[in-house]
Amino acid sequence: MEKIIYILLLLILENGNFYKDIKTIYDPTTYDFLVNKNIKLNNDYIPNDLELISTNYACENKYLRKEAKEAFEKLSKDAKNLGFNIIAVSTFRSYDYQEKLYNNYVKEKGLYYADMASARAGHSEHQTGLAVDVSDSTLDYDNFEDTKEFTWIKDNAYKYGFILRYPKAKFDITGYKYEPWHYRYVGVDVATYIYENDITLEEYEKLKNG
Ligand SMILES: [Zn+2]
Numbered sequence: 001m002e003k004i005i006y007i008l009l010l011l012i013l014e015n016g017n018f019y020k021d022i023k024t025i026y027d028p029t030t031y032d033f034l035v036n037k038n039i040k041l042n043n044d045y046i047p048n049d050l051e052l053i054s055t056n057y058a059c060e061n062k063y064l065r066k067e068a069k070e071a072f073e074k075l076s077k078d079a080k081n082l083g084f085n086i087i088a089v090s091t092f093r094s095y096d097y098q099e100k101l102y103n104n105y106v107k108e109k110g111l112y113y114a115d116m117a118s119a120r121a122g123h124s125e126h127q128t129g130l131a132v133d134v135s136d137s138t139l140d141y142d143n144f145e146d147t148k149e150f151t152w153i154k155d156n157a158y159k160y161g162f163i164l165r166y167p168k169a170k171f172d173i174t175g176y177k178y179e180p181w182h183y184r185y186v187g188v189d190v191a192t193y194i195y196e197n198d199i200t201l202e203e204y205e206k207l208k209n210g
Contacts (some may be wrong), residue, residue, distance in 0.1 A: 005162075009171055010112050018175045019120070031130060031161075032186040034205050037175045040122035041118065043095045047129035050092055056080075058088035064198070065092075065129040068161070068185035072132055075153075075160040082150045089141070089181075090133040093126035116177045125165065130185040145180040154180070158195035161188045165201065173202050 018037040025033060026042045035041055050063040050080055057076035064072060072088060079086045093101070099121035106115035125131035135141055136149040144150050153165055166179040186194070186201065194204050 009116055009177065012172050013175070015116055016172070016175070018115070019123075019180055024122075028128065030051050032190045032201070032204070033128075034201055035123065035125050035128055036202065037119075038206055041095075041127050041144060041186070043122055045127060046094065047092070050129050053088055053091065057086075058091070062088050062091040063129065064088075064132060064185070067187075068130045068132070071160045071162065075157065075162065079149070079152060079156075081105065082152065084152050085137040086134050086149050086153055087137065087139065088132045089135045089139055091131070092129040093124060095127060098122075098127060100125045108200050115146075115175075116171075125184055126182075131165070132183050132185075133179075134183060137183060141181045146187050150180050157183050158191040159188065161185050162190045163191050163194045163201065167200065171199050 010202045021038060023033065023039045024037060024042055026045070028041075044178075047065045049066040051066050051069045053062045053064060053069055053074060057073050061070070076086045076088070098119060102114060102118045102120050105118040109117075119125070126133075133141065134153065135144055138147075157164065162183040164180070165182050165184040166174050166176040168178040171177060184201065185191075190204065194201065199207075
């Protein structure tokens with residue numbers, strides 16, 4: 001089954017419109033803007049309101065934009081009070097850092113696998129300062145889906161303004177395999193709409209823009 005899914009994803013990657021007709025964003029002014037395989041951030045873009053997340057809720061030296069940072073700390077704190085350990089493991093990443101990550105993926109796993117699992121530089125949501133990869137206290141993404149932490153966050157993240165950005169079976173829209181650990185801050189209203197309607201940010205933007 002895994003193999004069939006992998007082949008299907010390869011076909012979509014090869015034949016879809018991903019990484020074609022690319023638009024560049026220079027200065028995002030909202031929290032719900034799209035960054036994906038067709039919309040990239042300017043290479044130099046670094047948000048000017050990055051703030052350090054408390055190590056009560058994150059690994060060391062993890063930054064998010066102010067509003068996302070405050071929302072994430074609240075999420076993680078509330079989760080902790082209920083007995084769930086939700087830690088930010090990867091947050092803001094610069095263009096240069098993403099370039100290294102992606103190139104390493106290509107070297108180790110090949111181009112197609114890299115494109116399913118990692119963004120090319122400029123195309124990563126992590127450069128927005130609004131995306132966070134979380135884990136339970138094991139800090140192991142691969143098993144996050146099976147944790148009680150995931151069971152809680154998937155149905156509660158929206159209350160804090162975060163969405164599960166790369167859901168299962170939305171690969172043809174997002175261009176990424178399922179990532180139970182990757183959340184994107186879009187603000188509470190947009191997150192609630194996306195959660196309640198079970199759509200992706202791509203579908204939301206399409207609805208919004210008619
Ligand atoms: Zn991520």
